[in-house]
Amino acid sequence: MTRKRARLRRIAIGGAAWAVALWVFFPILWMVLTGFKTEPDAISTPPHLIFHPTLSSYREVFARETYWHFALNSVAISVLASIAAILLSIPAAYAMAFLPGRRTRGTLLWMLSTRMLPPVGVLVPIYLLARGMGLLDSRTGLVVIYTLTNLPIMVWMLYTFFREVPIPILEAGRMDGATRWQEITQVLLPLALPGIASTGLLSMILCWNEAFWSLNLTSSAAAPLPTFIASFSSPEGLFFAKLSAASTLAVAPILVFGWLSQKQLVRGLTFGAVK
Amino acid sequence: MDQAAGRIPVAAAPVGRPSRARRTGGALLLSPAVILLLVWSLVPLAMTLWYSVRRYNLVDPTQVGFAGLGNYWYLLTDPDFLTALLNTAILVGGVLVITVGLGTLLAVLFDQSFPGRGIARVLVISPFFVMPTVSALLWKNLMLHPIYGVYSAMMRAVGLTPVDWLSRYPLATLVMIVSWEWLPFAILILLTAIQSLDAEQKEAARMDGAGPLAQFRYIILPHLSRAITVVIMIETIFLLAVFAEISVTTAGGPGVASTNLAFLIYSRALLQFDVGGASAGGVVAIVIANIVAAFLLRAVARNLEA
Known part of the structure; x- marks a missing residue:
């Protein structure tokens, strides 16, 4: 009984902590993902979670933006x-x-x-x-x-x-x-x-x-x-x-x-x- | 021999201080850093004070001579200055409440053991290492843009109308962005402080039947009070100087709605070329920061003795 409660508590704590961590980290994650999108993909509404990754933005940053x-x-x-x-x-x-x-x-x-x-x-x-x-x-x-x-x-x-x-x-x-x-x-x-x-x-x-x-x-x-x-x-x-x-x-x-x-x-x- | 005695407490009584010759050597080793810092802290300060009582505009050669307290008078009676002071207070106060409040709770949360704790911690402190210009643009464009931003898409998905946060609520949005940058700092420091708490003490409290809330209130919070003080003071020093985030998102606008003291001084100096006025503002900023610094230094000094 107590062991089961302790396990539930651990799961609840882990869930809450991970939710916070992901929410805080989300903008950085989104930035990394967007870097691998094409420009039209990057501003599509609603945003695409699944997309065809491309290095074209990186190529452009290296080439044009010095x-x-x-x-x-x-x-x-x-x-x-x-x-x-x-x-x-x-x-x-x-x-x-x-x-x-x-x-x-x-x-x-x-x-x-x-x-x-x-x-x-x-x-x-x-x-x-x-x-x-x-x-x-x-x-x-x-x-x-x-x-x-x-x-x-x-x-x-x-x-x-x-x-x-x-x-x-x-x-x-x-x-x-x-x-x-x-x-x-x-x-x-x-x-x-x-x-x-x-x-x-x-x-x-x-x-x-x-x-x-x-x-x-x-x-x-x-x-x-x-x-x-x-x-x-x-x-x-x-x-x-x-x-x-x-x-x-x-x-x-x-x-x-x-x-x-x-x-x-x-x-x-x-x-x-x-x- | 006398080294060991002189070393342990810095502020110790001069029992067994190093010999005169060795101390001279020490002063010599210390001098490059001290002299550079003296020059670095005194010369610009003296110049700011001097300019603040001069009539001096970089693009208007007719403005010359002694201004007395004219620049200060002009500044203190300028409604923009009062707005900027108020905005500075809101920005510093708002971010402090959010980061310290939330940071304390989250530090306790991340102190518990759960699967993947190490990785979750690394994720949650990451924003602190993102340069301010990136953080600001990341939020302005990718997250909060009224058409293309992720948050706007989420609002549409639940049937709400997206808001142009930075032009409708510029200061509140800046408080949020800056809080995102500094929350990890609060968590990092407070988590370190919690971990130095004696595990036996926590265990004893639990044995005595203290629930999680009582433990937090009577054991963790008192233990954290010093660390919280330090976090508040260090954040205050940096938050008084917030500049890049404003510069790349709202440029202080609309109007002066999101102009803080740092941005006001910058715009006086490098947009209006009013050296005298900007310097008077600079003196005000230095005075405010010094008040905070005095408190912080006292806390640090106390730790030196401990």
């Missing part, structure tokens, strides 16, 4: 900004984790506070500075901005990872006469590699999806994918199949990254306040 140009911009900007931010945050996180002083805590919190500055509050000066330095619609401009906006989160995340490295191991290295450079590169970094990798992954995700500075500072030459997709908001967006194919391509890599790094993301996104 998708690769925007994708390459996204990759270049995200990778460079992530590498720059990691190189800057490793020494900072090392100093905070292993050489803490009276001001360490204050510095950490101050760093976070810079991240909370609303981008629109500094839109005017950044826009004018970028214009003055010829950095409008340039990849360099976005790399610099993304590096700096993500730096506080990355210092924070690396700091929490470094603090898990057992001190005696570092000390053993020092006893053996390792310089600080050797201590960091040969002892600490190999130990903290998983943490560094997930920090880099979070940075990639944030850069890839960033849509305030990319929309306001780039138009074509340096435009990454969020700007490219925004160009579909014109009447051209009514080519549903093409919009869907382009969007699927833009979203797919980061979706996979996100799935792989859920756990570490929680840590980075809440600044370690939720474990």
Whole structure:
């Protein structure tokens, strides 16, 4: 009797959870499906659930829309900004984790506070500075901005990872006469590699999806994918199949990254306040 | 030696702090990041403050000189600004209520064991990784388009007349779209927090005869209160800055019906080229965000000590 009730309960819970999951995921699923439709199929009413899949929209996105140009911009900007931010945050996180002083805590919190500055509050000066330095619609401009906006989160995340490295191991290295450079590169970094990798992954995700500075500072030459997709908001967006194919391509890599790094993301996104 | 003592609590009393030489080394390692962030946070801030008291229009060279508080006065007495403030409050408040409320319930649901839980969880957190411009266009065109959208087709199928959501109810529709983006964040964080709840505690409550509702009310909810606070504050910081979703769907319209503070400042700055006015708006945005940030930082700081 109770076992039967428990089973019923399990089925009810599973059913409810799956219904929610499918409803939340449905727009993404629909986007992927629509990308494989022809344009007439994509706007047929009522929508076709069963259709003849085709790659024609993808071919068109690759051919006419110069998708690769925007994708390459996204990759270049995200990778460079992530590498720059990691190189800057490793020494900072090392100093905070292993050489803490009276001001360490204050510095950490101050760093976070810079991240909370609303981008629109500094839109005017950044826009004018970028214009003055010829950095409008340039990849360099976005790399610099993304590096700096993500730096506080990355210092924070690396700091929490470094603090898990057992001190005696570092000390053993020092006893053996390792310089600080050797201590960091040969002892600490190999130990903290998983943490560094997930920090880099979070940075990639944030850069890839960033849509305030990319929309306001780039138009074509340096435009990454969020700007490219925004160009579909014109009447051209009514080519549903093409919009869907382009969007699927833009979203797919980061979706996979996100799935792989859920756990570490929680840590980075809440600044370690939720474990 | 002193390393171990100095390491564990960051805020610990200065017992066994690293030697002076090592601390100097530490400051040196810290300096590149600190200097860059100092420049990055102070220079634009100072410029925004400076421009906000200047008469400055990018396309009107006759506007020069000191404006005093004129830009602020002009902004604060502009009905569009008040609308934008109200819209910002509705957008932030609406999304918070939906994502935190629903997110708490769904986190509890996804904490239960059921077949395929891992996959269902991955599906439900996916929208968080979709870039804002894609989410917005996905909803605007594929889901909610009054003729071709899936939701319109569903409404027709049950005999209702499809609605042009984004022009009839622009702000409410934006609240919905942004909630779809942030619900996964709330679920992800709260689910992680629930899983850190002691299983024995739950078991003990069950043994004592606490039903699911009592367990939720007296064990899970108190345990989640910290995580919920963090979710609210982090979401608030991002929601105050919502921009791309508005830009590609309604462009703030019709009129200013869906213009929030971020979009208003953008249109002042880059559509009307009013540097002074946009900067005054920027200062207001910074002040609002700082109030939220102060609360968030306090919560984070408390965790540092723990």
